[in-house]
Amino acid sequence: MPLLIAGLLFIDAFSRMPDNQPFTYPLDDAYIHLAMAxxxxxSGNWGVTPTEFAPAxxxxxxxxxxxxxxxxxxxxxxxxxxxxxxxxxxxxxxRRWLPSGVVAAVVAxxxxxxxxxxxxxxxxxxxxxxxxxxxxxxxxxAVSVVxxxxxxSRWTLGVLAFAVVALRFEGLFLIGSVAALLLVRHRRLDAxxxxxxxxxxxxxxxxxxxxxxxxxxxxxxxxxxxxxxxSGFSEWLLYSTMWIQVLWSDKELGGIVLLxxxxxxxxxxxANPRARDLSLLIIVSVLAHAQFARVGWFGRYExxxxxxxxxxxxxxxxxxxxxxxxxxxxxxxxxxLVVPVAIVAIIASCWGTLVQRATRGLRKLPLAVVNVHQxxxxxxxxxxxxxxxxxxxxxxxxxxxxASDIELLDFxxxxxxxxxxxxxxxxxxxxxxxxxxxxxGVEVAIxxxxxxxxxxxxxxxxxxxxTIDNNVACASSTVSFYAIDRERASLLRxxxxxxxxxxxxxxRTELD
Numbered sequence: 001m002p003l004l005i006a007g008l009l010f011i012d013a014f015s016r017m018p019d020n021q022p023f024t025y026p027l028d029d030a031y032i033h034l035a036m037a038x039x040x041x042x043s044g045n046w047g048v049t050p051t052e053f054a055p056a057x058x059x060x061x062x063x064x065x066x067x068x069x070x071x072x073x074x075x076x077x078x079x080x081x082x083x084x085x086x087x088x089x090x091x092x093x094x095r096r097w098l099p100s101g102v103v104a105a106v107v108a109x110x111x112x113x114x115x116x117x118x119x120x121x122x123x124x125x126x127x128x129x130x131x132x133x134x135x136x137x138x139x140x141x142a143v144s145v146v147x148x149x150x151x152x153s154r155w156t157l158g159v160l161a162f163a164v165v166a167l168r169f170e171g172l173f174l175i176g177s178v179a180a181l182l183l184v185r186h187r188r189l190d191a192x193x194x195x196x197x198x199x200x201x202x203x204x205x206x207x208x209x210x211x212x213x214x215x216x217x218x219x220x221x222x223x224x225x226x227x228x229x230x231s232g233f234s235e236w237l238l239y240s241t242m243w244i245q246v247l248w249s250d251k252e253l254g255g256i257v258l259l260x261x262x263x264x265x266x267x268x269x270x271a272n273p274r275a276r277d278l279s280l281l282i283i284v285s286v287l288a289h290a291q292f293a294r295v296g297w298f299g300r301y302e303x304x305x306x307x308x309x310x311x312x313x314x315x316x317x318x319x320x321x322x323x324x325x326x327x328x329x330x331x332x333x334x335x336x337l338v339v340p341v342a343i344v345a346i347i348a349s350c351w352g353t354l355v356q357r358a359t360r361g362l363r364k365l366p367l368a369v370v371n372v373h374q375x376x377x378x379x380x381x382x383x384x385x386x387x388x389x390x391x392x393x394x395x396x397x398x399x400x401x402x403a404s405d406i407e408l409l410d411f412x413x414x415x416x417x418x419x420x421x422x423x424x425x426x427x428x429x430x431x432x433x434x435x436x437x438x439x440x441g442v443e444v445a446i447x448x449x450x451x452x453x454x455x456x457x458x459x460x461x462x463x464x465x466x467t468i469d470n471n472v473a474c475a476s477s478t479v480s481f482y483a484i485d486r487e488r489a490s491l492l493r494x495x496x497x498x499x500x501x502x503x504x505x506x507x508r509t510e511l512d
Contacts, residue, residue: 021504023075026368026473027298028376030125031398032056032414034075037066038402046212048401048415049408055209055218056397056414060201061166062127075402078125085130086122089307092136096314112310115252116303120361123369128300131167132307135174138164139281139308142178143274145190154190158197166201169221170301173288174308175199177281219420223413226292246290252357253286253295253302256309263313275315282312298361298368368473372399374507375466375474379446380404381502386444386495393437393445393482395452396475409442411452430455437484444492445482448475456482461489464496464511466503 025031035048036057047054057063069077093112097105112118121129138160145157161178164171175198182191206216215222226242247254260279286305289295295302376396380403383392391407394400397415401408410416411433413423418436422428434457437445447456449465460482471477481496483489493511500509 021373024369024373025125028396028398031402035401036063037070040067041070050405053212054415054417058169058218058220059127082122082129085133089133096311114358117361120365127167128303132304134163135304136307136311143277146277158193161194161197165198170293174285177284219414243287243290250295257286260312278312278315282308364472371471371473374468382499391440391442393442395447449480450476462512463489463492467508
């Protein structure tokens, strides 16, 4: 039944996709992975261009998987992998809830499909569904090892620990929680094996990156991660309470913490040590993620935590089912009402947010696909036909770098190691941008003026803009085109005029 529900949602999502444009992912980030995979296959470089090392993604394993399938499926590989991972994830969650009864399993798995939200995450073409699957399998195996499972489970746990972190570095929160629990239970060897396997992708990449002149961590972690402030007591104080702010604003994660905590402290859970261990791992992982990582943006960053929450609550399913049976008796002990009533209260407080999360992704998905097609995919076509192989400045790099080989100046820094270093050192400013653009001979820049105005040299000439309607996916509805001198400005203007004739009519082109 959950597979049927998920299938119907997928069919509905496909039916609402625009039928007059090529297949497109709803975020440009998916094309960053595809660009890196293409370069790994074609040039052997770890980056989005053929020559410059640039670790634009922390999902090392996903990039390798896309590279392995690049020759066979091209840009269809991500969604195929996601569909397979989604089916496997649903089966795992359904089986975990099945001891509570078929009805409970169907309802809980269906709710998980909606709340993750699984369908939009699958269409994103990114690693989040597979990471959620790996995290769930790791957590299940971890509680078995903690409770003294066979030796072969220890090696399985190590393999899963490696996979979880290789898919997303946030997996370290879960691996660290398991290693700490194993240490508390005096399982030092198992703790060392788990922690070593989880740290291996980070250490291997770090050594490789340093050998290439890069930094120890990927640019995406350094530029996007919620890293500690460099100085200032007030900044540190505000930073230390980040987890409180996140749990208060993201009620789904706060609800998971409360429900798992309620289960952990409940009287009946003492006879179910695996359920208590799983709850503890989930609570610690949620708190660590809330403090050090990001949430939001199609719900992708915290999706693995919601999947873990569903599995964690499933461990208490039989106990809750028994309580529900007791509630139907007129002689129910009042104290036995506490847990069911508390659960209902927590779910009710989160209900509006859960419904919004379940519907928002499905509602925005078709619009997001149109947005990326009208903005990033058109930028990619323009550069591929007018400036292929030339020096280009961008802030959205995925679709452009996947479509053609260019010499990139990335104003955001993800695909440009030199800019990453300047940003990290606090020296990325308009002077640095002008110097790099001159040194590299940048011929055209396509930027969000709304966000990068302070970095755009005054000597540059804005030639025109593209604007899209009903924007839900792009950071800005308008991209601006710049040339670094008057001669190049005239050429850029002529090329924009000619290219405008081949663009979707809904895109508004304005030439300065």
